Amino acid sequence: MEITLNHYLAVAATLFVIGLMGVMMRRNLIIIYMSLEMMLQAANLTLVAFSRFNGHLDGQVFVFFVITVAAAEVAVGLALIVALFRLRQTTQVDNLTTLKF
Amino acid sequence: MIPASDIAYFAPELILTIWAMGLLLAEAFFSLEPRTITSGALAGILACFLVTALFDATPTLFWSDMCKWDGAAKFFHLFFLAVAALVIWMGDEVQEPVSHGRGEFVVLPLFTTVGLMLLAATNDFMLLFISLELATISFYILVAYQRRNLTALEAGVKYLILGGLSSAFLVMGIAYLFGITGSTRFDAIFNWLHGHHALQTGVSFGMLLVLTGVGFKIATVPFHSWAPDVYEGAPNSITAFLSVGSKAGGLIILMRLVLGIFDTESAAAVWIPVLSVGAIASLLLGNLSAIPQRNLKRMLGYSSIGHTGFILVAVIGASVSLAASPYPTDAATGQIAVTVYLVSYLLATFTAFIVLAVLERRLPGLEIHHLAGLSQRSPLLAAAFALSLVSLAGIPPLSGFIAKALVVLVAWNRGLYTLLFFTIFAAVAALYYYLGPIKAMYWSEPLDETPIRLNRATSGVLTALIVLLIVTGFWAQSISALVNGSNLSPNATPAAPVALIQH
Numbered sequence: 001m002e003i004t005l006n007h008y009l010a011v012a013a014t015l016f017v018i019g020l021m022g023v024m025m026r027r028n029l030i031i032i033y034m035s036l037e038m039m040l041q042a043a044n045l046t047l048v049a050f051s052r053f054n055g056h057l058d059g060q061v062f063v064f065f066v067i068t069v070a071a072a073e074v075a076v077g078l079a080l081i082v083a084l085f086r087l088r089q090t091t092q093v094d095n096l097t098t099l100k101f
Numbered sequence: 102m103i104p105a106s107d108i109a110y111f112a113p114e115l116i117l118t119i120w121a122m123g124l125l126l127a128e129a130f131f132s133l134e135p136r137t138i139t140s141g142a143l144a145g146i147l148a149c150f151l152v153t154a155l156f157d158a159t160p161t162l163f164w165s166d167m168c169k170w171d172g173a174a175k176f177f178h179l180f181f182l183a184v185a186a187l188v189i190w191m192g193d194e195v196q197e198p199v200s201h202g203r204g205e206f207v208v209l210p211l212f213t214t215v216g217l218m219l220l221a222a223t224n225d226f227m228l229l230f231i232s233l234e235l236a237t238i239s240f241y242i243l244v245a246y247q248r249r250n251l252t253a254l255e256a257g258v259k260y261l262i263l264g265g266l267s268s269a270f271l272v273m274g275i276a277y278l279f280g281i282t283g284s285t286r287f288d289a290i291f292n293w294l295h296g297h298h299a300l301q302t303g304v305s306f307g308m309l310l311v312l313t314g315v316g317f318k319i320a321t322v323p324f325h326s327w328a329p330d331v332y333e334g335a336p337n338s339i340t341a342f343l344s345v346g347s348k349a350g351g352l353i354i355l356m357r358l359v360l361g362i363f364d365t366e367s368a369a370a371v372w373i374p375v376l377s378v379g380a381i382a383s384l385l386l387g388n389l390s391a392i393p394q395r396n397l398k399r400m401l402g403y404s405s406i407g408h409t410g411f412i413l414v415a416v417i418g419a420s421v422s423l424a425a426s427p428y429p430t431d432a433a434t435g436q437i438a439v440t441v442y443l444v445s446y447l448l449a450t451f452t453a454f455i456v457l458a459v460l461e462r463r464l465p466g467l468e469i470h471h472l473a474g475l476s477q478r479s480p481l482l483a484a485a486f487a488l489s490l491v492s493l494a495g496i497p498p499l500s501g502f503i504a505k506a507l508v509v510l511v512a513w514n515r516g517l518y519t520l521l522f523f524t525i526f527a528a529v530a531a532l533y534y535y536l537g538p539i540k541a542m543y544w545s546e547p548l549d550e551t552p553i554r555l556n557r558a559t560s561g562v563l564t565a566l567i568v569l570l571i572v573t574g575f576w577a578q579s580i581s582a583l584v585n586g587s588n589l590s591p592n593a594t595p596a597a598p599v600a601l602i603q604h
Contacts, residue, residue: 016273023266032262039269043276050280058285059276062227066272069234073268076241077261083248084258096255 256334267317274310318351332402383410474547
């Protein structure tokens with residue numbers, strides 16, 4: 001079987017949905033954050049697949065920017081989660097109740 | 102090789118970036134007083150403001166067509182610089198100074214502003230993503246700056262998770278738009294859409310994902326859940342920054358997307374209904390949930406969701422593809438309405454948050470009943486807060502009235518009667534919760550009689566804001582003169598001067 005663009009897109013879409021489910025269902029901040037990264041990687045995979053099959057290099061260049069920005073975001077995000085853990089000794093979302101939802 | 106003119110158009114961003122880095126270095130090596138850094142940052146913003154004001158608003162593409170300079174770009178550059186100046190001044194002068202890293206607290210908003218300014222001039226999805234993240238990541242830090250305060254930290258983490266989610270949606274949407282149209286440039290995508298009359302599923306999928314991402318930034322329903330929590334938890338100056346700067350940043354992007362790229366007949370058939378539902382939901386949920394709120398910052402958070410709804414009505418009214426419009430040439434009025442609304446929202450929101458920042462240091466809490474008898478303790482604070490709420494409610498003759506009247510006018514002229522109905526309903530519902538605090542300030546007995554003294558700078562700025570609130574209410578032309586000719590559509594002729602409602 002030949003691997004076509006649609007196969008890549010399907011894998012990426014699956015990853016994206018798994019990530020989205022993870023963000024919504026899981027209760028641990030670290031896991032939620034991991035799922036967020038998974039969603040970004042799904043978008044990256046889509047970009048690379050389109051780029052490869054359509055012959056435009058812009059998509060692959062964009063992926064480098066996304067990776068760099070994601071790294072910066074993780075640096076800030078993990079710092080926040082660590083600060084929260086120091087204060088509360090937990091990273092469970094259910095315990096974040098100072099502000100009512 | 103980048104032509105010299107390109108560098109010239111980047112002058113505002115370059116000046117501010119270099120200035121901010123210089124301030125950080127100077128702070129590290131010479132351990133400056135926080136006061137000095139604040140004055141330095143304000144001086145940098147002033148210089149940048151003057152340079153930006155020198156550019157004329159002729160539409161130009163620059164930096165390999167990745168950026169676009171036009172009336173809207175110029176207006177939003179000046180807007181964000183004004184916001185940054187108020188935020189930085191507030192952060193160090195008015196509210197309780199942060200416990201650590203006061204220098205960085207002053208310098209970080211400068212980087213956010215650079216991101217927002219780039220956002221206003223972007224003509225490419227890559228630049229859009231990077232400038233949006235530059236602004237957002239510095240916002241994560243600013244929201245959770247008091248990292249030993251649980252409320253602030255919790256607000257920061259919530260903002261982080263939902264902000265990250267919106268970025269993921271945005272990138273996925275960009276990927277699909279790029280994949281189908283073969284370009285990340287706004288004008289190229291617009292031309293592609295014009296050439297293909299039937300809208301492909303991939304394009305509408307990508308468009309909806311991108312709109313979801315932007316919807317988080319402007320806090321429209323159903324992506325609003327972070328706003329009240331983050332508004333309550335963040336320091337006052339940063340709440341004001343989020344409420345005005347981040348919202349305006351999301352809106353300029355939204356306008357560049359829906360009015361610049363997706364304003365073709367087939368695409369508009371998808372986004373106009375989607376945005377209309379978002380606008381109606383924001384109008385209803387924002388204004389109705391604000392009614393039972395007792396905490397003032399939380400109330401302003403919900404009310405800001407409602408204001409997003411009002412602005413979205415104007416954005417929809419600015420589309421040239423509206424089918425049933427009685428006045429098809431009137432699309433430019435919609436854009437003018439958005440800008441006038443944002444200016445009036447800036448004035449009223451900052452007045453309110455400066456008052457709240459002062460009160461946070463003097464009152465036991467920021468619930469409505471804590472305001473009791475404020476008019477006897479400090480007439481200026483009470484008057485400023487009352488006028489800002491009256492303006493947000495849209496009562497004449499303040500500037501908020503002109504803004505709301507323009508939105509109503511746009512909805513009427515463009516035949517958006519359903520939206521018009523909900524706009525008026527929401528404006529009336531909003532009167533109720535805006536008048537509650539005013540009643541407490543003027544018609545309740547104070548628990549504590551000691552007068553609240555203001556320093557000279559705070560009372561000066563508050564007076565200036567009050568004067569501007571009244572002046573822009575009477576002379577809305579002054580705002581319209583600023584923004585005339587800011588037409589976002591790539592193929593439209595320059596907008597004819599639009600007369601605003603005359604008094």
